[in-house]
Amino acid sequence: MCTTCGCSPHDHHHDDHHHEHETTGPGRNVIQVEMDILARNNRLAAGNRELFAAKGIFVLNLVSSPGSGKTTLLERTLREIGGRFRCAVIEGDQQTDNDAVRIAATGVPARQINTGAGCHLDAHMVGHALEHFDLDSLDLIFIENVGNLVCPASFDLGEQHKVVVLSVTEGEDKPLKYPQMFHAADVMLLNKVDLLPHLDFNVDKCVEMSRRVRPDALLLQVSARTGEGMAQWYNWLAAGVEAAKAANR
Ligand SMILES: Nc1nc2c(ncn2[C@@H]2O[C@H](COP(=O)(O)OP(=O)(O)O)[C@@H](O)[C@H]2O)c(=O)[nH]1
Ligand SMILES: [Mg+2]
Structure with a gap:
C-alpha cells in the first residue's frame, strides 16, 4: 500500500514476498501500517x-x-556524456519496457521495473534491479521513477539526489501544487x-514559486529536444561523479 494514495505497488511485482507489513492485526491501525512501510x-x-x-x-x-521528458533527457544525456562516464539506467513504469528499450538503444545498460498498479518505485525494487x-x-546510475x-516524493531509493523535471507545457504553478516533491528535489x-515562444508560460514566476518551496534548489533551463542548457546539467553531473569517487577513495 502506498502511504499517499493507498495504491498497492507490490501487486504485480513478481519477486516481492514482503507483504507482511501490509496486514493489519489487532491493535494496529492504518497509520501504523503506513509508518511500517x-x-x-x-x-x-x-x-x-x-x-x-x-x-x-x-x-x-x-x-x-x-x-x-525524463526519458528524452536521459537519451540525450547518455548520447552526449555516455563516453565520459560509465552509466546505467533503472526504468520504472507501470507497464511496458518501452523506456528501457529507448535507453538500451543508446548502448547503456538498462533495467526495466514494472510496478503494475503501483505509482512509485521503492528501495526494495531498486535493490533487486541493482x-x-x-x-x-x-x-x-540514473533511476527514472514512475x-x-x-x-515518489515519499519513497527514498538510496539516491544522492532527487531531480525533478518540470516541462513548460505543465504550467508554472506546479511547485506550489506539489510542494512535497519540489521540496524533496535538490535539482529542478x-x-x-524550446517551446516557450509558443506558450504563455512565465519562467520568472515558475522560478519564484520553486524558490518559495525550496530556496536552495539548483534550477536549470533545458531542452532535451535541442540540447539548449544541457551543458550546465553535464557539468553538475561531472561534479557529482567526481565527488562520489573522491568520497570513496
Ligand atoms: N519540444 C520538446 N519536446 C520534448 C522535450 N523533451 C521531451 N519532449 C517530448 O515530450 C514527450 C514525452 O517525453 P518522454 O521523454 O517520453 O517523457 P517521460 O514520460 O517524462 O519519460 C515526447 O513526445 C518527447 O519527444 C523537449 O525538450 N522539447
Ligand atoms: Mg519515460
Whole structure:
C-alpha cells in the first residue's frame, strides 16, 4: 500500500514476498501500517545508499509527471556524456519496457521495473534491479521513477539526489501544487524551453514559486529536444561523479 494514495505497488511485482507489513492485526491501525512501510523502505534505502557509497557511484532519482521528458533527457544525456562516464539506467513504469528499450538503444545498460498498479518505485525494487548490473564498473546510475508528482516524493531509493523535471507545457504553478516533491528535489530541470515562444508560460514566476518551496534548489533551463542548457546539467553531473569517487577513495 502506498502511504499517499493507498495504491498497492507490490501487486504485480513478481519477486516481492514482503507483504507482511501490509496486514493489519489487532491493535494496529492504518497509520501504523503506513509508518511500517515507510520505515522498512527507509531501511532498505539506507542499504542501497551504503552500497552506492562503497562503490563510489553517483545515483540520481528522476521524478516528474508523465511526459515531461525524463526519458528524452536521459537519451540525450547518455548520447552526449555516455563516453565520459560509465552509466546505467533503472526504468520504472507501470507497464511496458518501452523506456528501457529507448535507453538500451543508446548502448547503456538498462533495467526495466514494472510496478503494475503501483505509482512509485521503492528501495526494495531498486535493490533487486541493482543485482543485474556490475556495480564495480559504474560511475553513474540514473533511476527514472514512475511519472507521478505525488507518491515518489515519499519513497527514498538510496539516491544522492532527487531531480525533478518540470516541462513548460505543465504550467508554472506546479511547485506550489506539489510542494512535497519540489521540496524533496535538490535539482529542478525546467524542460522543453524550446517551446516557450509558443506558450504563455512565465519562467520568472515558475522560478519564484520553486524558490518559495525550496530556496536552495539548483534550477536549470533545458531542452532535451535541442540540447539548449544541457551543458550546465553535464557539468553538475561531472561534479557529482567526481565527488562520489573522491568520497570513496
Ligand atoms: N519540444 C520538446 N519536446 C520534448 C522535450 N523533451 C521531451 N519532449 C517530448 O515530450 C514527450 C514525452 O517525453 P518522454 O521523454 O517520453 O517523457 P517521460 O514520460 O517524462 O519519460 C515526447 O513526445 C518527447 O519527444 C523537449 O525538450 N522539447
Ligand atoms: Mg519515460
